[in-house]
Amino acid sequence: MAAPSIPRATYRLQFRGEFGFIQAQExxxxxxxxxxxxxxxxxxxxxxxxxxxxxxxxxxNTLNPExxxxxxxSAFCDSLQAHGMGQILDFVPNHMGVGxxxxxxxxxxxxxxxESPFAEYFDIDWRPAKAExxxxxxxxxxxxxxxxxxxxxxLRLGHEPETGTFSVWYFEHRFPVAPGQYAGILDAALxxxxxxxxxxxxxxxxxxxxxxxxxELRHRARSARHRTARRHMAERxxxxxxxxxxxxxxxxxxxSETLEHINGTPGQPKSFHRLHRxxxxxxxxxxxxxxxAEEINYRRFFQINELAGVRVEVPAVFxxxxxxxxxxxxxxxxxxxxxxxxxxxxxxxxxxxxxxxxIRGAKGSAEGDRFYVVVEKILAAHEHLRENWPIAGTTGYxxxxxxxxxxxxxxxxxxxxxxxxxxxxxxxxxxxxVQETKHQVMDRELASELHVLANEFDRLAExxxxxxxxxxxxxxxALRDVVARFPVYRTYVDRHGAAPEDRRDIDWxxxxxxxxxxxxxxxxxxxxxxxxxxxIAPTRQAPYKRGEVQRLAMKFQQYTGPVMAKGVxxxxxxxxxxxxSLNEVGGEPARFGATSAAFHHDMQERIRRWPHAxxxxxxxxxxxxxxxxARINALSEMPDEWARRARRWxxxxxxxxxxxxxxxxxxANDEYLLYQTLIGAWPIxxxxxxxxxxxxxxxFRERITNYMLKAVREAKVHSSWINPNAEYxxxxxxxxxxxLDGQRPNPFLEDFRAxxxxxxxxxxxxxxxxxxxxxxxxxxxxxxxxxxxxxLSLVDxxxxxxxxxxxxxxxxxxxxxxxxxxxxxxxxxxxxxxxxGRIKLYTIWKILSLRRKHPAVFDEGTYEPLETGGQYAxxxxxxxxRRGGSALLVAVPRLCGRLTDANHPFPLxxxxxxxxxxxxxxxxxxxxxxxxxxxxxxxxxxxxxxxAADLFAEFPISISIEG
Numbered sequence: 004m005a006a007p008s009i010p011r012a013t014y015r016l017q018f019r020g021e022f023g024f025i026q027a028q029e030x031x032x033x034x035x036x037x038x039x040x041x042x043x044x045x046x047x048x049x050x051x052x053x054x055x056x057x058x059x060x061x062x063x064n065t066l067n068p069e070x071x072x073x074x075x076x077s078a079f080c081d082s083l084q085a086h087g088m089g090q091i092l093d094f095v096p097n098h099m100g101v102g103x104x105x106x107x108x109x110x111x112x113x114x115x116x117x118e119s120p121f122a123e124y125f126d127i128d129w130r131p132a133k134a135e136x137x138x139x140x141x142x143x144x145x146x147x148x149x150x151x152x153x154x155x156x157x158l159r160l161g162h163e164p165e166t167g168t169f170s171v172w173y174f175e176h177r178f179p180v181a182p183g184q185y186a187g188i189l190d191a192a193l194x195x196x197x198x199x200x201x202x203x204x205x206x207x208x209x210x211x212x213x214x215x216x217x218x219e220l221r222h223r224a225r226s227a228r229h230r231t232a233r234r235h236m237a238e239r240x241x242x243x244x245x246x247x248x249x250x251x252x253x254x255x256x257x258x259s260e261t262l263e264h265i266n267g268t269p270g271q272p273k274s275f276h277r278l279h280r281x282x283x284x285x286x287x288x289x290x291x292x293x294x295x296a297e298e299i300n301y302r303r304f305f306q307i308n309e310l311a312g313v314r315v316e317v318p319a320v321f322x323x324x325x326x327x328x329x330x331x332x333x334x335x336x337x338x339x340x341x342x343x344x345x346x347x348x349x350x351x352x353x354x355x356x357x358x359x360x361x362i363r364g365a366k367g368s369a370e371g372d373r374f375y376v377v378v379e380k381i382l383a384a385h386e387h388l389r390e391n392w393p394i395a396g397t398t399g400y401x402x403x404x405x406x407x408x409x410x411x412x413x414x415x416x417x418x419x420x421x422x423x424x425x426x427x428x429x430x431x432x433x434x435x436x437v438q439e440t441k442h443q444v445m446d447r448e449l450a451s452e453l454h455v456l457a458n459e460f461d462r463l464a465e466x467x468x469x470x471x472x473x474x475x476x477x478x479x480x481a482l483r484d485v486v487a488r489f490p491v492y493r494t495y496v497d498r499h500g501a502a503p504e505d506r507r508d509i510d511w512x513x514x515x516x517x518x519x520x521x522x523x524x525x526x527x528x529x530x531x532x533x534x535x536x537x538x539i540a541p542t543r544q545a546p547y548k549r550g551e552v553q554r555l556a557m558k559f560q561q562y563t564g565p566v567m568a569k570g571v572x573x574x575x576x577x578x579x580x581x582x583x584s585l586n587e588v589g590g591e592p593a594r595f596g597a598t599s600a601a602f603h604h605d606m607q608e609r610i611r612r613w614p615h616a617x618x619x620x621x622x623x624x625x626x627x628x629x630x631x632x633a634r635i636n637a638l639s640e641m642p643d644e645w646a647r648r649a650r651r652w653x654x655x656x657x658x659x660x661x662x663x664x665x666x667x668x669x670x671a672n673d674e675y676l677l678y679q680t681l682i683g684a685w686p687i688x689x690x691x692x693x694x695x696x697x698x699x700x701x702x703f704r705e706r707i708t709n710y711m712l713k714a715v716r717e718a719k720v721h722s723s724w725i726n727p728n729a730e731y732x733x734x735x736x737x738x739x740x741x742x743l744d745g746q747r748p749n750p751f752l753e754d755f756r757a758x759x760x761x762x763x764x765x766x767x768x769x770x771x772x773x774x775x776x777x778x779x780x781x782x783x784x785x786x787x788x789x790x791x792x793x794x795l796s797l798v799d800x801x802x803x804x805x806x807x808x809x810x811x812x813x814x815x816x817x818x819x820x821x822x823x824x825x826x827x828x829x830x831x832x833x834x835x836x837x838x839x840g841r842i843k844l845y846t847i848w849k850i851l852s853l854r855r856k857h858p859a860v861f862d863e864g865t866y867e868p869l870e871t872g873g874q875y876a877x878x879x880x881x882x883x884x885r886r887g888g889s890a891l892l893v894a895v896p897r898l899c900g901r902l903t904d905a906n907h908p909f910p911l912x913x914x915x916x917x918x919x920x921x922x923x924x925x926x927x928x929x930x931x932x933x934x935x936x937x938x939x940x941x942x943x944x945x946x947x948x949x950x951a952a953d954l955f956a957e958f959p960i961s962i963s964i965e966g
Contacts, residue, residue: 006089006338009375009395009615009862011040012778012851013091013785017623017803018047019055024071024079031079033812035086036819037844038851041338042083042090043785045623047071048327051100051309055803056623057093058343059100059310062107064327080336089338091375092331096324096354097347098304101125101311102144104177109311112140114179116286118223118230124320126302126312132458136300139288143295143308144176153279156269158289160188160262160278164248164255167241171282173289182237183221184284185244188261189214195257206251213247216240293725299451304347305565306448312561316349321357332374333365339375341398346380346493346564349557352392353497359393377617381568381589383491387504388613396616399785400589403619405605406776407587408597409880409897410636410769416595418642423581426649428671433579433593440578441487441570443719448569452562457482459555464530467546473527481527482559484516485535492564494535496556501536509535535559576626577718580676584635584683588624596639599880599897603868606882609781610866618777621787621794621802628794628802629787630843631683633773634766638682640900641761648758649678655751659741661734668734673715677739680710681755682762684795689756690763690838695745704743708736710797764908765900767793767837768959771846772895775960778850779884779893781866791847792840811844818845830935830958834909849934850962853891857964860889869894873919878902878910879951881921890965892931894921894954909959916951923947931963 014034016027027042034042046057047070057067066076083090101109108121116122117129117138127140145152152158152173159172160180169180169188180188193210196202217240224230248255265281267274282289290298295308302312315321331337340358348354355376362374376394382401424430431439445453457479464470464478489512494505501509509532517528533539540552576586585592609616621629638645653674660667669677686703689695712732715722722728742751770793777784787794789806792814796802822830822845833842854861864884869892871879878901881894896902902910910916923929925947935958954961 006087007040010091010339010783011854011858012038013041013043013783014039015043015622015785015787017045017788018057018070020069021805024075028079028082030808031082031086031088033808033815035088036815037791037848038855040088042088043341044090044092046093046095051103051105055800058095060095061100061105063324091339091341092337093341093343094328095343096313096315097344098310098312100309102309103175110177110179113287114181123317124313126314128300128455131300131455133298136288139286140301141290141294141299142178142287143290143292143299145173145289145291148291149289153275154269154272156267158278160265160281162258162262165245167244178287178289180281181285182217184281186214186217186221189217192257192261195260196253199253202253203251206253209247209251210254213240213243295451296448297450297454300455302561305569312347314349315354325361329361329365332362342376342378345378347561349561350497351495352389355392355394381492384591384594386491389495390612396613398622399617399619402782404587404590405597405602406620406773407584407632407636409599409602410633410773411582411585411596412639412898413596415639415642419582419639422642422646422649423675426653426671427580427675429579436575436579437571438487440574441566442483444566444570444574445483445486449565453479453483456559456562459558460534463547463551463555470530473530477522477527480522481516481531484520485512485531486563486566488512488515489563489567492567493560496535496537496560498553506536573717574719577714578720580672580679582635582639583676583679584632587626587632602880603882606780606866614781616782618780618782618784620773620777621790623799623802626798627683628796629773629790630766630770630794631796633769634762635679635683636769637762637765637900640765640898648754649675651754652678652751656742659738661737663731663734668731669738670721673735676714677711680707680797682759684797685759687793687795687838690760697745700743700745704740706797706801707743708739710801711735711739713798761905764903768896768899768909771843771960772897774843774846775850775893775895775962778847779891779962786847791844793843814841814844815848818848846960853934853964857889859886860884860891864891867924870922871919872922874917875902875919879919879921892963894961896959911955911957911959913952916955919951921949921951923949929965931965934962934964935960
């Protein structure tokens with residue numbers, strides 16, 4: 004049974020050691036029963052041992068043994084096929100895990116340098132400005148300055164007798180010794196053997212021959228053929244050395260003694276000279292990890308030293324990286340791909356075009372056939388995904404933020420801003436803060452990449468007398484100013500030049516940088532504008548080499564994305580805490596809420612442009628779970644009450660703070676973040692008035708303290724990952740722990756719980772509404788693992804905690820038994836026990852069942868907004884999806900706080916909706932079959948004016964199929 008070519012609905016699974024192919028196979032039947040068509044798998048190619056996410060791939064051409072083997076993988080795939088399901092794999096072409104001792108390609112580069120066949124696989128600048136690094140790759144993996152690590156004896160030259168290989172080890176990191184340098188080690192061992200009267204002459208002769216062979220390898224290769232011959236010779240000599248050591252124990256003893264001598268003795272600095280000279284002769288330079296920010300000369304994934312950029316724009320590299328995945332696609336084990344970090348690639352369009360062509364070749368598909376591919380891409384509010392990309396769309400961050408905005412009341416912006424100013428103490432505007440944090444990232448975390456760019460731009464400027472007076476420092480400062488004001492993650496200038504939307508964003512950034520620059524000579528911005536658009540080299544006969552101009556413009560594009568991500572998502576979003584539910588991946592916290600009209604417009608654009616893109620409300624990268632976000636949104640519906648409560652909590656908890664550097668800790672801003680985090684993540688088990696479970700409270704305290712430590716380090720104000728402030732972090736941890744102390748009278752907890760009951764109820768309605776919108780809007784809905792019940796998780800690693808699928812299976816089985824009829828007698832039991840999450844799982848199951856029965860309406864149906872009227876018209880969003888003779892009617896509440904109260908938590912009937920109604924475009928009556936209604940409702944005939952009180956008579960969302 005084949006899976007649908009376009010997924011009906013996906014379910015994201017996070018594979019890791021504790022959850023592999025065996026565990027995934029065990030839940031296939033549950034996912035099928037829920038209505039899922041495709042498993043959406045996190046990366047499961049071979050990653051670094053112990054990886055909890057799979058993005059640190061060390062071998063693209065084999066499965067991760069910690070997740071499973073060929074047998075368990077085949078069983079998982081076979082189970083999917085038996086249920087008519089497929090899978091989409093999260094694929095990582097942009098980077099690999101490096102360092103340590105497990106990436107064969109990287110280790111070969113370290114051993115052979117520029118002569119390695121894998122040297123072009125990684126994005127290494129072999130010609131940096133620093134002369135000492137030319138022809139070398141900087142390795143910032145040391146825990147202290149190189150000299151301190153060397154003299155401490157932590158760098159140890161070792162030998163693997165089985166392979167005849169020499170390497171320098173630093174804990175788990177292996178640094179291979181170049182074969183040409185083996186001769187010096189063996190010569191020292193020969194000297195010891197010569198003085199050994201008991202050494203057999205044949206042992207000495209054998210080692211002398213091997214050493215002579217390694218001496219020949221000191222000479223650099225003159226051609227590709229010579230490089231290949233040298234590699235073969237090195238492997239042969241290593242094998243001979245291994246055999247000699249096995250056959251002549253005296254050789255092994257003398258080599259071991261030599262290594263001990265070279266390794267030196269702590270406390271005797273001069274004893275490390277030989278090891279230092281050996282290291283200086285390698286194709287790498289060992290360095291303190293802090294050096295990376297300023298001198299690293301390989302492209303990283305953001306600022307992570309152990310993730311090195313891969314050059315998939317090179318055909319041979321593309322083929323090597325995709326060989327195994329194309330085989331799995333050809334075998335029909337994978338039915339779709341999610342491309343990770345598309346903006347990190349040199350030329351995304353070229354990559355995606357080549358990928359589709361290679362897939363067609365592997366599958367034997369016809370020209371024009373398109374494999375289901377989505378990309379991880381964050382779009383600015385004014386930005387559209389490039390329509391010439393051969394994909395189905397993005398993974399859904401833009402949808403997440405559009406739907407989230409529906410549940411934020413724009414009228415609360417001024418009130419919440421005043422509260423934040425008074426209680427959070429932060430006065431910078433969001434846009435100003437973004438400029439500040441992007442500059443900070445470029446100065447502290449990604450300075451080396453900026454230096455590389457500036458050096459290359461400087462070399463180009465020197466090629467023409469018109470631009471040679473632009474100094475290196477001036478170019479670096481100008482680039483810094485332009486990147487800080489870039490309005491999108493990146494542009495997509497390629498060999499064809501700049502598209503109109505590229506020019507729009509480049510012109511904006513250049514214009515803003517020029518306006519605010521303090522430089523006297525601003526003509527440097529003219530040079531940058533011409534370079535970034537490639538206008539300075541319109542032809543091959545231009546003053547600058549067109550190919551080099553294009554390359555530099557495209558290299559620049561790989562830099563703006565990391566700066567945006569680190570400066571905004573991973574810094575500003577932890578500083579600007581006005582309403583943290585807006586601080587989401589791809590979000591713009593300065594845009595406060597959204598109207599129904601704006602949402603309808605976005606959905607009609609999706610129908611026109613990307614009808615099969617993903618729809619997400621939570622991912623492994625989101626800052627908080629979808630239902631935690633829905634709760635925090637509720638604060639916008641009660642801004643005055645929130646201000647009173649937050650002010651009261653500050654007073655109650657003032658004595659729980661600690662003075663750090665003369666100021667109370669945590670800061671007012673971090674305290675304000677903590678209160679909102681508690682609002683969102685408060686365990687559903689704590690809802691109501693029952694005593695708090697002490698064990699759950701301890702677990703929750705640990706989750707909150709871990710989150711807050713991560714938050715303050717990301718914010719980089721009072722602490723950071725690079726320079727942790729232990730005193731401040733201890734004060735923060737103690738504060739959070741005292742707030743959540745349930746062992747003694749705690750006025751804060753009592754007041755918080757009373758307030759939170761109402762928040763949780765509004766949040767639950769928000770959650771059901773956004774779930775219904777995701778499952779019925781144009782596109783492919785995705786459910787993040789665990790979000791089939793209430794998802795109150797925080798940012799990773801909190802959102803990667805194990806999921807209790809046994810519990811979910813039991814609930815679904817019970818729902819199928821109790822509510823299996825198309826129109827159950829009553830849904831009241833689900834409403835009365837809403838905290839147990841059954842109501843959310845029921846909603847998902849029923850809508851996905853409808854998608855299974857009527858796929859064409861969801862896959863190809865139109866999207867028609869419906870006009871609303873009456874007292875609460877703005878609290879209702881409604882639309883129809885139509886295809887042929889079938890139609891779907893969807894209506895959900897928004898900003899429902901004014902429609903409900905503590906005694907009536909759900910907006911049901913005339914008491915909630917009064918005269919609110921929906922207008923259908925046709926005058927003819929329609930017979931609609933409701934999905935959520937009691938059996939007495941039957942199939943109802945509605946006139947063009949539909950009363951909200953009727954639609955929401957028994958359930959807080961309304962979905963009907965035209966009968």
